[in-house]
Amino acid sequence: MSESATLPGVLDGVRVLEIGHFVAAPFCTRLLADLGAEVVKIEPLRGDPVRQWGAQVDGKSLWWSVHGRNKQSIALDLKSEEGRRIAIDLAQKCDVVVENFRPGQLTKMGLGPDVLREGNRDLIVAHISGYGQTGPGKDRAAFGVIGEAVGGLRYLTDHPPGTSDLPPVRVGISVGDSLAGLYAALGIVSALWRRERRGSDQRYQTVDVALTESVLSLMEGMLPEFGALGRIKQPTGGAIATAAPSNAYPSKQGEFVLIAANSEPLFAALAELMDRRDLIGHERFAGNAERVANAWELDRIITRWSQSLDTQQLLDALESAGIPSSKVYTAEDIATDEQYRARGMVREVADPRFGDVLHPGIVPHFPGAPGSVRNTGPETGADGVRIVRELLGYDAGKIAQLQQSGVLK
């Protein structure tokens, strides 16, 4: 391991308590942990339900190896008074608490922000929920897919109206949860910076992130264009509404290749490559606006050409002409990509359950101090005894009593 890889991560010195489950809050804490924060995750005694998601080996989730990495796990019965007390005591030792229960649920459990701040007025509390902590719709049930639909993403992720009877497509990952986790992490670190610079101020120590709003925040011109012009942004399938040609085109084998030749020189290069010099300066394709207006016809022309070539021929031809292009990468393409490997963004990580496991690297990348995967996702409660001993100073007798009474795993 190089010297820089053994440097502490940029957030070394921050301690975070996660009282979360499933995707959004744990993804937020994975980001913080990847950057070097110490993350303590409180789980129910039976473990976070997300441990059952995705492909398993011997009943252990492979996704969890990544989703839980660089964290510590303490399994507590939060319904017991003693379990609740441990959570409050832990919050006193932390800079940040992250939670993603339904709004108000934590308060009902006796773990509201006021309680968590007992004796620790510096505490930063981040809430993640479907619709936010306030407003008439705050109590509505929301899963990631609902957040994506209400945020406007599902409508736009579809073939153009009239081209298909199939439903709009789900983005292939739980992107609403991931975005909420990212925004929560940004809010948390911003609050940490401010506290460091100007001292404690409660007004800057609560963050309230909604899945719906995290998605909406990315919607580019959708809202101002609707407000000013009454224009409802429409899905464009594989294309882009504002530039052409840019789409996924099939090769002879029916594999799709991305081609983004949406500038004058790139389009000219593509026309040359297709042996269709006649398209350059043609009135229907002579500028971006014309190409967008006639994108359907243009895509048919390009498709006829792309289907005449093997995938690799097609990719090589585009590459040599300097046209932005790519295979539509699968898991296998990513795992074997030399650029990802060269940057440590695809790497083998030793996991005590599975041996070497393929992990994505740490993003954002600090080249001077890139950090490392210090541990893969821990077993439920694996660190509990050590945590109550080291952070809370419990002695062996008290720990044994807590374990016997089923409060601590």
Add this chain to the structure above:
Amino acid sequence: MSESATLPGVLDGVRVLEIGHFVAAPFCTRLLADLGAEVVKIEPLRGDPVRQWGAQVDGKSLWWSVHGRNKQSIALDLKSEEGRRIAIDLAQKCDVVVENFRPGQLTKMGLGPDVLREGNRDLIVAHISGYGQTGPGKDRAAFGVIGEAVGGLRYLTDHPPGTSDLPPVRVGISVGDSLAGLYAALGIVSALWRRERRGSDQRYQTVDVALTESVLSLMEGMLPEFGALGRIKQPTGGAIATAAPSNAYPSKQGEFVLIAANSEPLFAALAELMDRRDLIGHERFAGNAERVANAWELDRIITRWSQSLDTQQLLDALESAGIPSSKVYTAEDIATDEQYRARGMVREVADPRFGDVLHPGIVPHFPGAPGSVRNTGPETGADGVRIVRELLGYDAGKIAQLQQSGVLK
């Protein structure tokens, strides 16, 4: 305006210089500016090309009202020695520089990190690019759509293999750029926190974010599952690979409604609602694993029911049964949604060009100090004269000379 809305944002006191264009770097600085940072954007004299994107009114982009908000614009000829000098002088007055040129391009322009850090060793520099600043593939051309494809998102955003000849769908926004912008913002604020806590240390003051890697970072179990099992994650259309039923179902009018009844009690409630109590405990649907295995059949049953009802009937029935559900929101649904309005997440903002413009609110939300939209996207170079006068102390004569020679707009 309430008292809390007039409080400075959480990042008040941070000054950021953007030398960027199009989407990723400007999105990063919008996030920082929304949180209260002072952002100075350097543009070419003819303006950022993104100002031409999307719907226009009188040649002015509506998207820019949001994309450029809370920023200041200075238009410079960076190819001139005097323009370059102004950029360097500005960097000396800033905490952060964000750029998204091709790797090495800024150095070729005489604005490499070493130059920008002249006299300001505290400077944090964030680079955003398609493939990252290092590695054998760093120089490949990359647009957002390429980053999404190479990150693995495009392949998964599709109907299941064999159900459609149409190409995989583009996520309806430039999500690769947005994710890179979010990760860069997280890296920047993390670096600011560390500098504040521990003082200047160059190793923690360079951030290197790639579009491809930002997307890959969200790919859940895709890499570990491929590594351990050789399993290539496949697209699932409107459904989720790990839970059922969850999909978009058509109403009588052919509008799609999201239904997420993927737990035992929710599925039982849906079966009751459909008057199909026989499905509860049925061997093909008696648990999540069985429902996932028979999701195709289950979706056909639910579709037959959903198509028998008007959209509003369907939504009301699901809501009253407590089943997570939603219309697939369009721009219009979002603009009129009372929850978004109640939280200030859809709001009218005065824009000197358009009158009131619909904007999304500020995410992440700090309820105690939510900040505000201080200005909409400025005209190209609108703040240039004031900036060189106030930040760099230039006098009127020097400013006039720079304007006459075409260095400063």
